[in-house]
Every structure is written in structure tokens, then in C-alpha cells.
Amino acid sequence: MFFSVARLRLSILSALIFAHSFAQAHENTLFTSSVSYCSPPESLLIQQFDIAYIEKNTSVVFNVSAASVLPDIRVSANIFLNVYGMQPINISLDLCSVLGGALCPLPTYNFTGSDSIRLPSSIDVASRIPAIAYKIPDLEAFAQLTLTDVNTGKVRACVQATLSNGWSTRQTAVGRSTGGLTLAALVSAVAQSHAVGSLAPVRFMDLFYLLQTIAASGLLGLNYPSVFRAFTINFSWALGLFIQSPESSMQRSINSLRAHTGGNVAGDDDGGNPISLVNRKLSPFNVPASLLSLGNGTASPLEDMQILAQVATVTEDSSNVLQAGIPIYANTAGVVTANAFMTVFLSWLIFVAIVLGALALGFAVVLALRRTSRSKETCDRIVMAYPSWARAWCLRASLASVFPILIFVFWQWTLKDSWVAILFSVFALLAISALILPSFYFLFRQTRGFKEEVSSRQLEPITAPYRTSRSYTGILFVVAILVKAAITAFGHTHGFLQAILILVTETLLLGSIIVLRPHHTRGADVLSVFLGIVRMICAGLLVAFATSLRLAPIPRVVIGCILTVIFSITVVVMFINILVNMGLFRLMKYALCFGRHREGRRLGSKSSSLDSLESGKKGLDEKNVDTSMTPASSYLFKRPANPSPTHTPTSTSLPSPLTAGSAVPSMFTHSTEDSTLGEMLPRRWSFQHSRPPSGSTSSAASPNGGAFSLFTGSPQTPSSTLGTPRQHRLSMSVEGHHIDETRP
Structure with a gap:
């Protein structure tokens, strides 16, 4: 037990150390993400151009492979930095006055080298780059190097390199x-x-x-x-x-x-x-209109050299622009x-x-x-x-x-x-x-x-x-x-x-x-x-x-x-x-509340068992009920909410006399609220001549002599309804004909 807990603590500590080192691994850095010519090259050919600026020690790391092919070229350099349309850096240098004149004229040989150089305090780059440039994803910034002939003013080379800080929403x-x-x-x-x-x-x-x-x-x-x-x-x-x-x-x-x-x-x-092939009017370049004129020069035969295979020339008139x-x-x-x-x-x-x-x-x-x-x-x-x-x-x-x-x-x-x-x-x-x-x-x-x-x-x-x-x-x-x-x-x-x-x-x-x-x-x-x-x-x-x-x-x-x-x-x-x-x-709710669900199922099982016992008792009581009853009494048994009337229903008068050929009504509703009438009439009908009214039948005669009555032999009581088979008699007189049905 002790060793397993110790190993768990060690794993957690190692993970925290690794996460801390991973978070610290991303330094505030700006580096080139693409390179392209912004003017047809004549004197300077670039095969590789990787430069990175590290804020922590204000140093520049570069890996450059280039070549100068024309003799006796004296140029001045312009370094231009564009960040979201702003221009924090725009420096012009006379290459004949730097490095003891080693770059004046440009040496005609291939130059390949990589190094890390710490910038002197006189070149204050850190103060010109805002801190957000190191954190914002998909930085829109590019650096441009332009070499101009000091004698003729002609652009000898123009190189653009987009910059990135390593953060991006593309993951x-x-x-x-x-x-x-x-x-x-x-x-x-x-x-x-x-x-x-x-x-x-x-x-x-x-x-x-x-x-x-x-x-x-x-x-x-x-x-x-x-x-x-x-x-x-x-x-x-x-x-x-x-x-x-x-x-x-x-x-x-x-x-x-x-x-x-x-x-x-x-x-x-x-x-x-x-x-590098994106149209210079679009992001991430956002080039001002004054810089678009750099692409108006004529193309040089040197573009056909194999050394240009890795760097594209993108000008305003280029056909390969995206x-x-x-x-x-x-x-x-x-x-x-x-x-x-x-x-x-x-x-x-x-x-x-x-x-x-x-x-x-x-x-x-x-x-x-x-x-x-x-x-x-x-x-x-x-x-x-x-x-x-x-x-x-x-x-x-x-x-x-x-x-x-x-x-x-x-x-x-x-x-x-x-x-x-x-x-x-x-x-x-x-x-x-x-x-x-x-x-x-x-x-x-x-x-x-x-x-x-x-x-x-x-x-x-x-x-x-x-x-x-x-x-x-x-x-x-x-x-x-x-x-x-x-x-x-x-x-x-x-x-x-x-x-x-x-x-x-x-x-x-x-x-x-x-x-x-x-x-x-x-x-x-x-x-x-x-x-x-x-x-x-x-x-x-x-x-x-x-x-x-x-x-x-x-x-x-x-x-x-x-x-x-x-x-x-x-x-x-x-x-x-x-x-x-x-x-x-x-599923999560069920897993978190598993204990309560089990408690609820136990309580539910107890209540269901009590319900089953009670229903069983009711079933035994219902076995004593006589099931030999008429359909009318069974209807009364199924509808306990409608109690049986305490008096014998006498009759229901029709609103108008029935004439020969009229349809026999199928639904009749009693005026008393306690009555259970209003159901379908029995299906078996018998037609015979009308009988004279007797004293035993409590019928209500209509003004036209035709009468409809529904009566029983005695008032309905619960005992007589559920236990005693009785007869229900329906009679109706229709213009000399008597409709009668007697159902056992």
C-alpha cells in the first residue's frame, strides 16, 4: 500500500515538473516562416533565409545561404518591419560603412553560414516590438530587405520574410x-x-x-x-x-x-x-501602396538558375500569386x-x-x-x-x-x-x-x-x-x-x-x-x-x-x-x-446517485409487496360477488361512480311524436342526474301491436298518445343489482305498433 502511494506521488510530481518545463519551453521569439523575392533578383540570389530574434537575450540566430553574382555592386540596405500595418523598424544602412567595408562591393561568391549574434545596446530592437507580438496567434508581420545600387538607384534585390511567434489557431x-x-x-x-x-x-x-x-x-x-x-x-x-x-x-x-x-x-x-505566394495586398502582408512599386522591374535571366528553386518571386504582375x-x-x-x-x-x-x-x-x-x-x-x-x-x-x-x-x-x-x-x-x-x-x-x-x-x-x-x-x-x-x-x-x-x-x-x-x-x-x-x-x-x-x-x-x-x-x-x-x-x-447521474437509486428500489419493492397483498385481499373479496347478472347490471358494476337511483325511473318523453318510418333513436338520457341511463339500447327488438296501458306500468303518455318508457320490476338496490337476476322491459308505441323487448 505504501509503495503504491509513493509511486503515485512520484508520478504526479513528475507530471507537474514536465508541464512546467513545457510551459517554459516557449520563449518569446520571432522567426521567419516564409521567404520570397519582392523584386526580380539581379545581384543577390537566396537559397535559404532563416532568421530568429530571441527577446530573452536580445540575440539573433540566422542560417543563410546566398550568392552574389555580379561584380562591382555597391549597394545600400533598407530593413523594413511591418507589424499589423505599423512600421516599428525602418532602417537604412550603407554597407560600405559597416564591417570595415567587407560588403562593398558585394563579394561574388556563395555565402553559407549560421550563427547566433547578440545585438549591441545601440540597436534597441526590444523597445520597438510590442509585447503582444510574442503572444498573439498567427502574427501578421513581415520583414523586408531591399538592396539599392548607390550609383544608379536601381533595386538590385528585394527579399520579404514573414514572421511568426509560434502561436496559431490552426491546430x-x-x-x-x-x-x-x-x-x-x-x-x-x-x-x-x-x-x-x-x-x-x-x-x-x-x-x-x-x-x-x-x-x-x-x-x-x-x-x-x-x-x-x-x-x-x-x-x-x-x-x-x-x-x-x-x-x-x-x-x-x-x-x-x-x-x-x-x-x-x-x-x-x-x-x-x-x-509567401499570397497577394501582397492581403494578410499577412498588408503592404502599403508605396511598397508595391518594387515589383515593376524587369525579370533577370538569373531566375532560371536552380538556386532559385526554393524561393519564389512574387510581384504585383506575377501569375503565381494566390x-x-x-x-x-x-x-x-x-x-x-x-x-x-x-x-x-x-x-x-x-x-x-x-x-x-x-x-x-x-x-x-x-x-x-x-x-x-x-x-x-x-x-x-x-x-x-x-x-x-x-x-x-x-x-x-x-x-x-x-x-x-x-x-x-x-x-x-x-x-x-x-x-x-x-x-x-x-x-x-x-x-x-x-x-x-x-x-x-x-x-x-x-x-x-x-x-x-x-x-x-x-x-x-x-x-x-x-x-x-x-x-x-x-x-x-x-x-x-x-x-x-x-x-x-x-x-x-x-x-x-x-x-x-x-x-x-x-x-x-x-x-x-x-x-x-x-x-x-x-x-x-x-x-x-x-x-x-x-x-x-x-x-x-x-x-x-x-x-x-x-x-x-x-x-x-x-x-x-x-x-x-x-x-x-x-x-x-x-x-x-x-x-x-x-x-x-x-448515465453520469445514475452512476453518481447509484446508492440512492438502490435505496429507492428497496422502498419501492416494499410498497409494491404491500400493494400486491392488498390487491390479493380485494381479489378474494371479489370472488364472493355473484357474476350472474344482466348487461345492464354489469354496467352498473363497472361504473361505481354513478350510484343507482333511489327511485324507479318512470319515463322520458320525446320532444316530438315519432312518425312511421322514422329512425329509432339509439341513445336516451334521463333528466335525473343520478341516473345511469344514456347507454346503447339492447339490440334485440320485437314489434307487436300496442297494448292498452295498465296500472302496473308507470308510463308517462305523450300528448300524441305515443309513449316511451324504461322501467323495472322494483327499485334498484345494490343487493338486487349485484345478486338478483331481474328483467328489464323496454316498450315504445309508434302509431299503433308496440316495440317491446324483454331480456332475462
């Missing part, structure tokens, strides 16, 4: 955790979908559409802050864009296919970091712009194969159980219900994949690249339409214009979330998806218009949900309205990222952080909702 753990929890929600939905009206499949679809909305919000032609773009990349898997390397087997196969079918793959293998929207998003995920559709298409084919394989395997398991199980009837019912259940899940899979398929099909049509890719895009559009559109047609037919309830299980993905009279609400969501996909793909050059149209679409969709209130419960309506409000607010905030508005970098970053927080909270809310539907909280 592999986020994508894996959300994917794992989504898979758990899928398993729960499949397990509970056998029950009619189960909420688990509905909530799974809501969650998946939310993740797709987050990912698709980074596809517009807007100037996103880097923090929000990196956050949306975490959910790219929901669109079928899985993070991969440009050198992966899938990307190489797609490149080969496009190259043999008319595709342009000339710029696909550019070895630069996607960040524009806002899908190009930056796809390349950040490791997918070339022209390969985006084919990547999503192949992912969709794999997804379809998995769905069909799982459904086939499930059917095989059901058939195997049918042969081995003893309950043949239950297995037969499962086998008969399985096709409808499988078609319902095929429809859910189609609804889950329609958004990314439409976006990238329309996007492929704007590229005009490979004819095979265009052919596959048409095939994908027809296939997804054939899976979804007939379901809405059958829904319209079976509900007779959305007026009747549909009983088909295969239409549950459309009808289950909504009331019968509001089952057309699913059409509104599909139309909204179609509109958003078309806006995203076809309007990529007009980011401001894209954001406005998507905001209008989300507003109309939210308004329809509020007005229609289509769900079965108020809680479902509240959740749907909550998700609609989130989508509308986030779409409104995206308008601020329009390039034409020219919003300052810091406000854009703040809005991006707000969007990140809103989407994150919404995802957490949806996961909690799904866990509740899975019954996890009920």
Missing part, C-alpha cells in the same frame, strides 16, 4: 478532436435511428452543417486576418479537403491526370510556402488551386464507398442473425425494414455532401482547366441531384402538397425534424445551400458582394425559421433559431473583411478573433447537446 488536435466527436455523434445517430422520431440523426446533421459553414466561411474573396483563416483550416475536412502534402500520392495522381487532359500544371510545383478565397484556402491545406475539385471529388467517392460498404455489411449481419437467431419474427421485421432504413441513411449522406460538392463543382467551371475534371464535375452534380431531388418530389406527392403526414421511413432525413404542415422547410435549407455555393464559387472576384449576398441569404433563412417555427418542440425551434442567429451574425461580421473597405489590420484581427470565439462556443454547445441526446448525462 492538428482541433481537427482530430472535432472529427472524433463527429464520428461519435454519427455512431450514436446510427444506433438511435431505428426509433421513429429520434433526435440523434437530426442533431448530427445540424453539427455537420455547422462545421461545413465554419470551413466555407473562409472561401470568400475577402481579406481575412490570418488568425481566422488558420481557424477555418481546422475544419477543412468537413468539405473534403483533408490536410496533405503537395507531394502526396493523391496530388501527384491528380497532376498527372490534368497534365494528360489539357490541364495547365506549369505553376503547380512552385516550391514556395503558400504564405488570390483571396479558394486559392489561398486550398493551398494552405496543401492542395493546388486547380486540384481542389478533384481532391474533393475523390474524397467524396471514398465516402460513398464507405457508406455503401457499411450498409452492405449491416445487411449481411442482419441476414446472419436471421439464420442463427431463434426469434424469426423479429429478424423478419428487421429484414423488411432495413431497405427503407438504408435509403434514409443514403439520403443523409447525400445531404451531408451536397454543400462541398456544389461549391467545388461550380469552382471547377470557372477554371476551364482539364476536360476530364469538367466531365467529373458534371457527373458529380448529376449524381448528387439524382440522390436528393426525387426525395423532395416523393415527399410532395405523399403529403399531397405538404398537407398530410408521410409514413415512409426513407424520407425521415427531410421530414423528421419538422411538423407535417412544415415539412417543406427542408427545401428552404437546400435552396439556401445552393445559393451560398453559387455565390462562393462564381463571385470570388467580388468579395464585398459575396459577403452581402450571403448575409441576405442567412437573414431570410432565419426569418423563415422564426415565422414558421417548423419543429416539433419549442426547444428544437430555439436551437434552430440559435444556429440561424450565429450564422447571420458571422456573415455580417465577414463584411468587414472586404478589401474595398480598407479596414485597418488591427480592427480586422479583433473581428477575426470574435468570429473565432463565436464559432467555437457554438461548436461546444452542439457537442453538449449531442452528448445529452446520447444519454451521457443520464
Whole structure:
């Protein structure tokens, strides 16, 4: 016992020490994350350019590989630092006056070296860099080195290097955790979908559409802050864009296919970091307009040298610049712009194969159980219900994949690249339409214009979330998806218009949900309205990222952080909702209150045993009751709440005389409140001539001579009702005919 506790303490202490060392491992550091030429190189060629600044000891660590190829070049250097549009550092140096003139003129040889140099106190870099630059995720900062000929004023070299501090909202753990929890929600939905009206499949679809909305919000032609773009990349898997390397087997196969079918793959293998190829008007560069003129120089023949394979030249007129929207998003995920559709298409084919394989395997398991199980009837019912259940899940899979398929099909049509890719895009559009559109047609037919309830299980993905009279609400969501996909793909050059149209679409969709209130419960309506409000607010905030508005970098970053927080909270809310539907909280409550439940079961068993004894006593008492009674007396026995009258009912006068051919009434109600009359008349009737009234019958004659009376031989008492068989006589005179029935 002592040794186990000691080992536990030692493990806890080791974990605390490791966590402390891990927290201290992240120093306040700025380092280069990408390098590119901002002007065609003429005298300076760069193969590697890694520089890091460490705040703790104000030192610079570098690893540089460069070469100067033109003789007698005397240049001055300008070092420029841009952080969120601010310029804390802008220094010009005459290289002939530093290092004893060793760099004047530039030496014509390759230079490769790495070292760590502590900056002198005269170069006060620490005071010029704000402390938040070391902590804010996805820092938007870059350093630019410009070499200018002191004789002619011509730019000989221009290099830009983006900076990073190591913090980012793009985390592999986020994508894996959300994917794992989504898979758990899928398993729960499949397990509970056998029950009619189960909420688990509905909530799974809501969650998946939310993740797709987050990912698709980074596809517009807007100037996103880097923090929000990196956050949306975490959910790219929901669109079928899985993070991969440009050198992966899938990307190489797609490149080969496009190259043999008319595709342009000339710029696909550019070895630069996607960040280095971003348009200089967009984040993370936010270059002032005065610096864009550096790219107007003429290209040098030296660009064809192999030494430039790792560094791309990005100027204002470059053809390899990544524009806002899908190009930056796809390349950040490791997918070339022209390969985006084919990547999503192949992912969709794999997804379809998995769905069909799982459904086939499930059917095989059901058939195997049918042969081995003893309950043949239950297995037969499962086998008969399985096709409808499988078609319902095929429809859910189609609804889950329609958004990314439409976006990238329309996007492929704007590229005009490979004819095979265009052919596959048409095939994908027809296939997804054939899976979804007939379901809405059958829904319209079976509900007779959305007026009747549909009983088909295969239409549950459309009808289950909504009331019968509001089952057309699913059409509104599909139309909204179609509109958003078309806006995203076809309007990529007009980011401001894209954001406005998507905001209008989300507003109309939210308004329809509020007005229609289509769900079965108020809680479902509240959740749907909550998700609609989130989508509308986030779409409104995206308008601020329009390039034409020219919003300052810091406000854009703040809005991006707000969007990140809103989407994150919404995802957490949806996961909690799904866990509740899975019954996890009920299981925890049962586990925590296990002792009380056992106590309650013991008390309940005692009370149930007492109840059984009491009911047994009542059963013995009821055995003494004579059951030989007429139907009328049995009715009195079943309705003890209606006591027997203390006097003999005489008669009930009809409101009007009965004429020949009139229908015989079937229900009669006595005027006395204590009477038990008003039940169905006996079925056996006898018709005979009327008898003259006798003194023994207390009948009330009607003014027209016809009379209806219900009487018994003696007043009803409990003893006579339950124990003595008696006769009930019904008589009625109808214009010379007497209707009489006597029942033993």
C-alpha cells in the first residue's frame, strides 16, 4: 500500500515538473516562416533565409545561404518591419560603412553560414516590438530587405520574410478532436435511428452543417486576418479537403491526370510556402501602396538558375500569386488551386464507398442473425425494414455532401482547366441531384402538397425534424445551400458582394425559421433559431473583411478573433447537446446517485409487496360477488361512480311524436342526474301491436298518445343489482305498433 502511494506521488510530481518545463519551453521569439523575392533578383540570389530574434537575450540566430553574382555592386540596405500595418523598424544602412567595408562591393561568391549574434545596446530592437507580438496567434508581420545600387538607384534585390511567434489557431488536435466527436455523434445517430422520431440523426446533421459553414466561411474573396483563416483550416475536412502534402500520392495522381487532359500544371510545383505566394495586398502582408512599386522591374535571366528553386518571386504582375478565397484556402491545406475539385471529388467517392460498404455489411449481419437467431419474427421485421432504413441513411449522406460538392463543382467551371475534371464535375452534380431531388418530389406527392403526414421511413432525413404542415422547410435549407455555393464559387472576384449576398441569404433563412417555427418542440425551434442567429451574425461580421473597405489590420484581427470565439462556443454547445441526446448525462447521474437509486428500489419493492397483498385481499373479496347478472347490471358494476337511483325511473318523453318510418333513436338520457341511463339500447327488438296501458306500468303518455318508457320490476338496490337476476322491459308505441323487448 505504501509503495503504491509513493509511486503515485512520484508520478504526479513528475507530471507537474514536465508541464512546467513545457510551459517554459516557449520563449518569446520571432522567426521567419516564409521567404520570397519582392523584386526580380539581379545581384543577390537566396537559397535559404532563416532568421530568429530571441527577446530573452536580445540575440539573433540566422542560417543563410546566398550568392552574389555580379561584380562591382555597391549597394545600400533598407530593413523594413511591418507589424499589423505599423512600421516599428525602418532602417537604412550603407554597407560600405559597416564591417570595415567587407560588403562593398558585394563579394561574388556563395555565402553559407549560421550563427547566433547578440545585438549591441545601440540597436534597441526590444523597445520597438510590442509585447503582444510574442503572444498573439498567427502574427501578421513581415520583414523586408531591399538592396539599392548607390550609383544608379536601381533595386538590385528585394527579399520579404514573414514572421511568426509560434502561436496559431490552426491546430492538428482541433481537427482530430472535432472529427472524433463527429464520428461519435454519427455512431450514436446510427444506433438511435431505428426509433421513429429520434433526435440523434437530426442533431448530427445540424453539427455537420455547422462545421461545413465554419470551413466555407473562409472561401470568400475577402481579406481575412490570418488568425481566422488558420481557424477555418481546422475544419477543412468537413468539405473534403483533408490536410496533405503537395507531394502526396493523391496530388501527384491528380497532376498527372490534368497534365494528360489539357490541364495547365506549369505553376503547380512552385516550391514556395503558400504564405509567401499570397497577394501582397492581403494578410499577412498588408503592404502599403508605396511598397508595391518594387515589383515593376524587369525579370533577370538569373531566375532560371536552380538556386532559385526554393524561393519564389512574387510581384504585383506575377501569375503565381494566390488570390483571396479558394486559392489561398486550398493551398494552405496543401492542395493546388486547380486540384481542389478533384481532391474533393475523390474524397467524396471514398465516402460513398464507405457508406455503401457499411450498409452492405449491416445487411449481411442482419441476414446472419436471421439464420442463427431463434426469434424469426423479429429478424423478419428487421429484414423488411432495413431497405427503407438504408435509403434514409443514403439520403443523409447525400445531404451531408451536397454543400462541398456544389461549391467545388461550380469552382471547377470557372477554371476551364482539364476536360476530364469538367466531365467529373458534371457527373458529380448529376449524381448528387439524382440522390436528393426525387426525395423532395416523393415527399410532395405523399403529403399531397405538404398537407398530410408521410409514413415512409426513407424520407425521415427531410421530414423528421419538422411538423407535417412544415415539412417543406427542408427545401428552404437546400435552396439556401445552393445559393451560398453559387455565390462562393462564381463571385470570388467580388468579395464585398459575396459577403452581402450571403448575409441576405442567412437573414431570410432565419426569418423563415422564426415565422414558421417548423419543429416539433419549442426547444428544437430555439436551437434552430440559435444556429440561424450565429450564422447571420458571422456573415455580417465577414463584411468587414472586404478589401474595398480598407479596414485597418488591427480592427480586422479583433473581428477575426470574435468570429473565432463565436464559432467555437457554438461548436461546444452542439457537442453538449449531442452528448445529452446520447444519454451521457443520464448515465453520469445514475452512476453518481447509484446508492440512492438502490435505496429507492428497496422502498419501492416494499410498497409494491404491500400493494400486491392488498390487491390479493380485494381479489378474494371479489370472488364472493355473484357474476350472474344482466348487461345492464354489469354496467352498473363497472361504473361505481354513478350510484343507482333511489327511485324507479318512470319515463322520458320525446320532444316530438315519432312518425312511421322514422329512425329509432339509439341513445336516451334521463333528466335525473343520478341516473345511469344514456347507454346503447339492447339490440334485440320485437314489434307487436300496442297494448292498452295498465296500472302496473308507470308510463308517462305523450300528448300524441305515443309513449316511451324504461322501467323495472322494483327499485334498484345494490343487493338486487349485484345478486338478483331481474328483467328489464323496454316498450315504445309508434302509431299503433308496440316495440317491446324483454331480456332475462
